Amino acid sequence: MKDVLTIAMPKGRIFEDAADLLRQAGFQLPSEFDDSRKLIIDVPEESFRFILAKPMDVPTYVEHGVADLGIAGKDVMLEEERDVYELLDLKISACYLAVAGLPNTKMNNIAPKIATKYPNIAAAYFREQGEQVEIIKLNGSIELAPMIGLADRIVDIVSTGRTLKENGLVEYERIVDITSRLIVNPASFRLKEERVNELVERLVKKLQSSKGL
Amino acid sequence: MSRLFMFEKPLGMRDTLPELFDRKRMVRASIEKEMERWGYRFIETPTLEYYETVGSASAILDQQLFKLLDQQGHTLVLRPDMTTPIARIAASRLLKKDMPIRLAYAANVFRAQQREGGRPAEFEQIGVECIGDCTISADAEGIALIISSLQEAGLEDFKLSVGHIGFAHTFFLKILGTEERVEALKRFLYEKNYVGYREHVNGLALSSIDKQRLLAFLKLRGGIEIIELAISLLENDEGKEDVLQLQQLFEMMVDYGLEEKVKFDLTLVSHMSYYTGILFEVYAGKVGFPIASGGRYDQLLQKFGKQAGATGFAIRIDRLLEALGDDIESSAVSCIFFSPERRKEAFQYAQEQRKLGKKVVLQDINGVMDIDNCSNQYEDITFLVGNAGRETGI
Numbered sequence: 001m002k003d004v005l006t007i008a009m010p011k012g013r014i015f016e017d018a019a020d021l022l023r024q025a026g027f028q029l030p031s032e033f034d035d036s037r038k039l040i041i042d043v044p045e046e047s048f049r050f051i052l053a054k055p056m057d058v059p060t061y062v063e064h065g066v067a068d069l070g071i072a073g074k075d076v077m078l079e080e081e082r083d084v085y086e087l088l089d090l091k092i093s094a095c096y097l098a099v100a101g102l103p104n105t106k107m108n109n110i111a112p113k114i115a116t117k118y119p120n121i122a123a124a125y126f127r128e129q130g131e132q133v134e135i136i137k138l139n140g141s142i143e144l145a146p147m148i149g150l151a152d153r154i155v156d157i158v159s160t161g162r163t164l165k166e167n168g169l170v171e172y173e174r175i176v177d178i179t180s181r182l183i184v185n186p187a188s189f190r191l192k193e194e195r196v197n198e199l200v201e202r203l204v205k206k207l208q209s210s211k212g213l
Numbered sequence: 214m215s216r217l218f219m220f221e222k223p224l225g226m227r228d229t230l231p232e233l234f235d236r237k238r239m240v241r242a243s244i245e246k247e248m249e250r251w252g253y254r255f256i257e258t259p260t261l262e263y264y265e266t267v268g269s270a271s272a273i274l275d276q277q278l279f280k281l282l283d284q285q286g287h288t289l290v291l292r293p294d295m296t297t298p299i300a301r302i303a304a305s306r307l308l309k310k311d312m313p314i315r316l317a318y319a320a321n322v323f324r325a326q327q328r329e330g331g332r333p334a335e336f337e338q339i340g341v342e343c344i345g346d347c348t349i350s351a352d353a354e355g356i357a358l359i360i361s362s363l364q365e366a367g368l369e370d371f372k373l374s375v376g377h378i379g380f381a382h383t384f385f386l387k388i389l390g391t392e393e394r395v396e397a398l399k400r401f402l403y404e405k406n407y408v409g410y411r412e413h414v415n416g417l418a419l420s421s422i423d424k425q426r427l428l429a430f431l432k433l434r435g436g437i438e439i440i441e442l443a444i445s446l447l448e449n450d451e452g453k454e455d456v457l458q459l460q461q462l463f464e465m466m467v468d469y470g471l472e473e474k475v476k477f478d479l480t481l482v483s484h485m486s487y488y489t490g491i492l493f494e495v496y497a498g499k500v501g502f503p504i505a506s507g508g509r510y511d512q513l514l515q516k517f518g519k520q521a522g523a524t525g526f527a528i529r530i531d532r533l534l535e536a537l538g539d540d541i542e543s544s545a546v547s548c549i550f551f552s553p554e555r556r557k558e559a560f561q562y563a564q565e566q567r568k569l570g571k572k573v574v575l576q577d578i579n580g581v582m583d584i585d586n587c588s589n590q591y592e593d594i595t596f597l598v599g600n601a602g603r604e605t606g607i
Contacts, residue, residue, distance in 0.1 A: 065501020085405040187496040
């Protein structure tokens with residue numbers, strides 16, 4: 001009997017990319033998997049158990065060891081700073097974090113307000129720039145903030161730039177490039193070493209072959 | 214600040230109720246006995262230490278220290294670890310004669326938690342320090358003792374990851390040249406960020422051979438076979454001594470018959486920055502965090518004015534209990550319900566039973582409203598009530 005590997009997968013944007021990548025690495029995943037509403041999906045053929053989590057929560061599950069592995073965006077890793085191993089850059093779901101706002105505006109120079117889903121990243125970024133800012137944490141539709149006067153700037157992920165454009169916003173600075181990462185719990189990394197290594201090797205092979213194309 | 218509810222405790226502080234207390238004590242006792250069998254002597258140190266001495270010599274981050282002022286205005290800390298206070302004692306009092314000393318402790322340490330305040334900020338560690346012995350035999354003894362201690366406590370499913378911080382340092386320094394660049398690279402290992410490590414290495418201005426060597430460093434995880442791999446990565450044998458120490462350690466583990474429990478991981482970099490040589494972490498099934506860690510710290514005693522090598526480890530009791538699960542049974546308690554007219558008989562009976570080593574509760578029947586409910590919590594019950602004979606319940 002092989003150890004079951006529990007893998008925390010992000011619901012939403014990254015999910016399809018991540019599932020496709022696993023399929024391309026030769027893992028037999030069911031096809032209805034993608035649109036199932038279940039939160040826990042067992043794949044006995046591969047001895048996998050998938051947990052479908054909110055992307056921001058994936059590193060939390062992995063840090064606490066209830067998931068052995070996880071697939072998480074670098075944005076989440078930077079924001080959450082969890083104690084997990086970041087093993088592989090899966091090169092999927094590429095996007096970047098950027099500062100955006102209404103065109104041709106200056107930041108208020110007394111207490112500029114920044115709206116974001118990523119308060120830690122935003123605070124660290126502006127501190128490095130030598131700016132003291134007020135961070136306003138939002139949970140979605142960040143683009144609204146500058147439009148209705150809640151904030152001078154936003155810090156958010158940009159993939160195509162379409163959302164910004166449609167809402168009349170422009171990008172001011174690019175903070176960091178983001179891709180999805182394979183992460184593993186430190187205990188699982190040791191106790192389920194063989195299975196984790198096998199998964200990593202197959203993913204590396206897949207990643208290298210697609211780089212060659 | 215919102216008003217506190219009466220049941221609240223400061224962030225990260227926990228109560229230990231009887232059931233958990235029993236389990237904790239049993240686990241502690243079995244480990245203490247094992248440590249004593251290996252000749253380690255237990256000591257206690259104060260809960261409060263000076264910030265300037267123990268506080269700053271300890272490897273715990275400043276923001277994790279609980280600080281307060283004494284009446285003279287000195288800053289004090291609640292001890293954040295036990296190794297540093299023991300180094301203080303060893304350097305100032307015990308190490309007068311040049312011979313190794315073996316000390317053990319079971320004590321609570323205090324570390325303020327940054328995130329998720331529910332995590333314990335006070336927790337018990339049980340551990341040992343072997344001070345004044347620089348041989349690999351001392352490192353091997355530590356590892357063998359931690360294994361047998363955990364086994365004594367009833368833990369089976371666990372593994373040790375053994376690294377060598379000296380090797381990582383020498384290897385990086387040889388390639389990168391400056392301490393500053395070494396620290397930058399080590400930081401990625403400390404943060405467990407292999408992706409960042411690879412990106413950082415690829416971005417360095419180095420020959421492709423040196424880059425390959427640094428990238429191959431991440432592969433130094435596994436069994437005894439990685440020793441050879443590690444040696445093959447070296448240039449002019451600098452750092453070879455450290456690798457050979459690991460080989461020696463492995464041979465000793467074979468002689469102890471414990472090599473199965475030990476795996477190498479040369480990428481292991483601890484948050485305890487005082488480690489200088491072999492270091493290790495213990496992982497157990499069902500617990501996502503290391504349950505114990507330790508290593509060699511040959512420079513810590515210097516901070517207290519004494520030159521001596523040392524090695525030690527600490528087991529976190531709370532995490533060990535989590536790894537052990539609920540299997541530990543607490544021993545049975547029986548109860549004697551008595552009424553005033555048979556008081557004397559009840560007292561004598563209880564005393565007899567207690568002399569036999571049993572745990573006996575004496576309960577005046579008039580003090581209990583719901584006898585059924587009250588009886589349920591005891592293993593067996595005896596009624597010495599009224600004028601009838603002795604009745605025993607279940």
